[in-house]
Amino acid sequence: MTDLPFMQKSAEVIKQLMEGGGGFLTVATPDEVNTMTIGWAQLGVFWNLELLTVAVRKSRHTFWLMERAVDFTVSIPWEDCSRTLAYCGSHSGREGDKFIACGLEKRAARKVQSPVVSLRGLHYECRTAFKAPMDTRFLNSEMESLYPQRDYHTLYFGEVLACYETD
Numbered sequence: 001m002t003d004l005p006f007m008q009k010s011a012e013v014i015k016q017l018m019e020g021g022g023g024f025l026t027v028a029t030p031d032e033v034n035t036m037t038i039g040w041a042q043l044g045v046f047w048n049l050e051l052l053t054v055a056v057r058k059s060r061h062t063f064w065l066m067e068r069a070v071d072f073t074v075s076i077p078w079e080d081c082s083r084t085l086a087y088c089g090s091h092s093g094r095e096g097d098k099f100i101a102c103g104l105e106k107r108a109a110r111k112v113q114s115p116v117v118s119l120r121g122l123h124y125e126c127r128t129a130f131k132a133p134m135d136t137r138f139l140n141s142e143m144e145s146l147y148p149q150r151d152y153h154t155l156y157f158g159e160v161l162a163c164y165e166t167d
């Protein structure tokens with residue numbers, strides 16, 4: 001395991017999210033752990049905090065869990081996980097345990113309750129610092145077209161407590 005500055009691999013992270021099939025957003029409540037595929041995220045600084053921000057639509061089971069949890073993790077694979085990412089991006093944790101269905105392993109996180117996905121890749125452990133449901137009054141017309149079902153995102157700003165690579 002190699003600790004890294006949180007922005008060190010930002011270009012590779014965005015490439016994997018946008019072109020490589022995505023990453024895993026994993027969240028645990030006391031009763032349940034779930035993971036889902038994400039394609040959008042932001043790395044940056046607000047409030048003097050190093051942040052990883054994710055966007056979760058209200059229809060996701062993950063949304064329900066994020067609203068109850070205090071932290072989350074994001075795992076970015078450097079190996080080919082395309083089948084697993086496709087599964088976790090098209091099946092809901094409401095229907096069954098995706099870790100079992102995909103043969104995915106969890107690995108305990110170092111600083112947060114939510115585990116990471118055990119894979120060769122980069123992991124962010126995040127404590128939710130702030131959340132912002134989209135205020136639809138401020139959407140321009142092009143943005144509104146992304147939401148024909150009005151299934152808007154909530155943005156979760158996670159303070160990055162640990163960032164590391166695993167083999």
Ligand SMILES: Cc1cc2nc3c(=O)[nH]c(=O)nc-3n(C[C@H](O)[C@H](O)[C@H](O)COP(=O)(O)O)c2cc1C
Pocket residue numbers: 021022034035036037038039040055056057059060061062063085086088089090091092093094
């Ligand atoms: C490549 C890819 C990227 C995705 N990115 C997001 C995302 O950033 N935010 C989101 O809410 N859903 C995203 N999804 C959809 C969710 O992964 C999908 O609806 C998933 O089944 C939700 O699982 P859950 O109900 O267990 O939370 C993405 C799906 C794919 C295939």
